Amino acid sequence: MPLFTLELKIALNKSLDNFDITLIDLAGNPPLNILFASSEATPLIKTGGLADVAGSLPAALRTSGHDCRLVLPAYPQAMEHADDLQQVAELDIPGYLGKVRLLSGFSGPHGVPLYLVDAPYFFDREGNPYLTPEGYNWEDNANRFGLFCKTIVEIGLNNARLDWKPDLVHANDWQTGLVPALLSRHTDRPATVFTIHNLAYQGLFDLETFDHLHLPAELWSPEGLEFHSQLSFIKGGIAFADRITTVSPTYAEEVQTPAFGYGLEGLLQHRSHNFSGILNGIDYHEWDPASDPNTAAPFTADSFEKKAENKLALQQEFGLPEDEHIQLFGYIGRLVEQKGVDLILQILPGIMDSGAQVVLLGSGNPELEQALKKISSKYHSRVGVYIGYDEGLAHRIEAGCDCFLMPSRFEPCGLNQIYSLRYGTIPIVRRTGGLADTVVDVNPHTLADGSATGFLFDNADGAGLWGAVERAIDFYHRPEVEWCILATTGMRQDLSWETSAKHYLDLYQDAIISPFSPSV
Numbered sequence: 001m002p003l004f005t006l007e008l009k010i011a012l013n014k015s016l017d018n019f020d021i022t023l024i025d026l027a028g029n030p031p032l033n034i035l036f037a038s039s040e041a042t043p044l045i046k047t048g049g050l051a052d053v054a055g056s057l058p059a060a061l062r063t064s065g066h067d068c069r070l071v072l073p074a075y076p077q078a079m080e081h082a083d084d085l086q087q088v089a090e091l092d093i094p095g096y097l098g099k100v101r102l103l104s105g106f107s108g109p110h111g112v113p114l115y116l117v118d119a120p121y122f123f124d125r126e127g128n129p130y131l132t133p134e135g136y137n138w139e140d141n142a143n144r145f146g147l148f149c150k151t152i153v154e155i156g157l158n159n160a161r162l163d164w165k166p167d168l169v170h171a172n173d174w175q176t177g178l179v180p181a182l183l184s185r186h187t188d189r190p191a192t193v194f195t196i197h198n199l200a201y202q203g204l205f206d207l208e209t210f211d212h213l214h215l216p217a218e219l220w221s222p223e224g225l226e227f228h229s230q231l232s233f234i235k236g237g238i239a240f241a242d243r244i245t246t247v248s249p250t251y252a253e254e255v256q257t258p259a260f261g262y263g264l265e266g267l268l269q270h271r272s273h274n275f276s277g278i279l280n281g282i283d284y285h286e287w288d289p290a291s292d293p294n295t296a297a298p299f300t301a302d303s304f305e306k307k308a309e310n311k312l313a314l315q316q317e318f319g320l321p322e323d324e325h326i327q328l329f330g331y332i333g334r335l336v337e338q339k340g341v342d343l344i345l346q347i348l349p350g351i352m353d354s355g356a357q358v359v360l361l362g363s364g365n366p367e368l369e370q371a372l373k374k375i376s377s378k379y380h381s382r383v384g385v386y387i388g389y390d391e392g393l394a395h396r397i398e399a400g401c402d403c404f405l406m407p408s409r410f411e412p413c414g415l416n417q418i419y420s421l422r423y424g425t426i427p428i429v430r431r432t433g434g435l436a437d438t439v440v441d442v443n444p445h446t447l448a449d450g451s452a453t454g455f456l457f458d459n460a461d462g463a464g465l466w467g468a469v470e471r472a473i474d475f476y477h478r479p480e481v482e483w484c485i486l487a488t489t490g491m492r493q494d495l496s497w498e499t500s501a502k503h504y505l506d507l508y509q510d511a512i513i514s515p516f517s518p519s520v
């Protein structure tokens with residue numbers, strides 16, 4: 001529910017009997033109907049940061065007085081966690097045998113209105129949204145997310161005959177990439193914004209799949225969805241959306257270079273006037289050290305000393321020696337090349353020599369999982385490893401550690417370093433993407449002006465990471481008050497969605513006022 005009512009503006013025209021009545025929000029904009037399309041969202045279903053964003057940005061937009069609604073596939077977990085579900089439409093979507101049911105309900109503690117696309121043949125499956133329980137891509141992912149996109153288009157054009165029609169569809173990542181492309185074929189259409197959360201995942205399929213999806217033939221061209229003779233879902237967003245964003249200003253710059261652009265840098269440069277980076281915020285309700293039900297002891301910047309109780313509890317949980325004076329490093333994340341977990345493994349002997357402890361939580365690449373298990377048995381009294389996905393443990397690691405390791409090779413935004421800042425856990429991060437935009441490096445100048453919040457390094461190798469970790473180890477052995485100042489500087493930052501939601505709203509207005517006309 002919006003926290004405040006809309007201001008009523010009455011503009012008086014020339015004669016007194018002629019009134020224009022316009023509803024505006026506190027920023028002076030009319031309230032918008034926004035359909036936020038995502039393949040995952042907390043608390044319905046989550047594999048990574050996209051779910052955190054889709055679970056919290058719509059709520060922040062609603063707080064600003066706009067009617068933002070979420071649309072997701074009706075996976076079993078999503079159906080289970082949604083509230084008050086009821087069928088609101090039945091649709092015939094080409095390529096799907098049988099009717100697609102559209103369910104409406106609410107999601108999460110903020111009660112965000114939700115649509116679920118119920119196509120059981122595609123979505124009623126065990127496993128995660130993209131992978132089989134054995135960890136392979138679902139073979140029919142193009143059909144699954146193609147159907148999801150087509151259904152979003154039907155909602156966008158109000159062919160589903162709901163009592164609600166979006167002014168704008170905000171699509172996210174390749175799974176919703178076809179939406180801007182398909183909507184661009186219509187004149188009376190909602191505006192579109194497409195957000196790239198990770199350019200490494202593009203949704204590439206063969207020409208046969210393009211034919212099978214019955215997409216408009218003219219979209220098969222290098223200006224359209226074709227990418228080196230393949231069908232690219234993500235190009236549907238990048239080449240056709242009225243506005244494109246990514247999740248940090250630095251990543252927006254990086255993806256326009258060959259090193260980060262995966263071959264799409266030229267197209268992104270071409271669209272640079274309509275492309276910007278907006279930093280993710282975090283959900284202050286979910287990630288609040290003062291009231292986090294997952295942790296042993298609540299604390300704030302003013303009661304920072306209580307954080308030590310969370311460290312002792314975490315050491316106990318991992319069976320490590322319990323001592324609040326031992327420096328504790330943490331890692332949480334998908335075990336994939338992007339995250340640079342292999343660099344942590346390279347420098348582990350150095351961390352062990354310093355006397356510190358390390359806890360790691362993650363799942364993903366089987367070789368990395370094996371490597372982590374191996375080091376936890378080698379250093380069993382100093383390293384704790386949990387292979388799997390555990391939301392509560394992620395909160396306890398943020399609350400209990402002194403430092404958080406995030407040596408990502410690239411990082412569009414990254415949320416764990418932001419959670420770390422909020423929990424007084426000093427981030428040690430590579431200077432890339434959103435990590436560079438959210439952490440201020442410790443040096444004499446930033447310490448003097450009180451802006452330092454963490455340790456950054458440049459080179460994506462063991463020596464680079466070790467340089468930053470060594471500085472953090474040295475800093476830990478300085479007077480305790482200095483550590484406390486560093487940690488609480490991070491805790492006092494405004495990391496909420498408020499500022500970023502305003503940027504999105506400005507962009508939405510802009511997209512509605514001056515839409516983009518694609519060349520195909």
Ligand code: ADP
Pocket residue numbers: 047048049050052332333334361362363388389390391394413414415416417
């Ligand atoms: P990405 O989206 O690239 O995975 P982010 O840092 O943006 O990276 O977000 C990752 C999110 O997933 C965070 O909320 C993090 O806590 C969560 N997460 C990742 N792996 C795990 C895990 N094994 N257990 C619990 N939470 C996890």
Ligand code: GLC
Pocket residue numbers: 048049050053197198247280411412413414415434
């Ligand atoms: C992606 C990125 C991550 C970002 C998240 C949410 O998964 O890898 O950096 O924080 O999306 O935008």
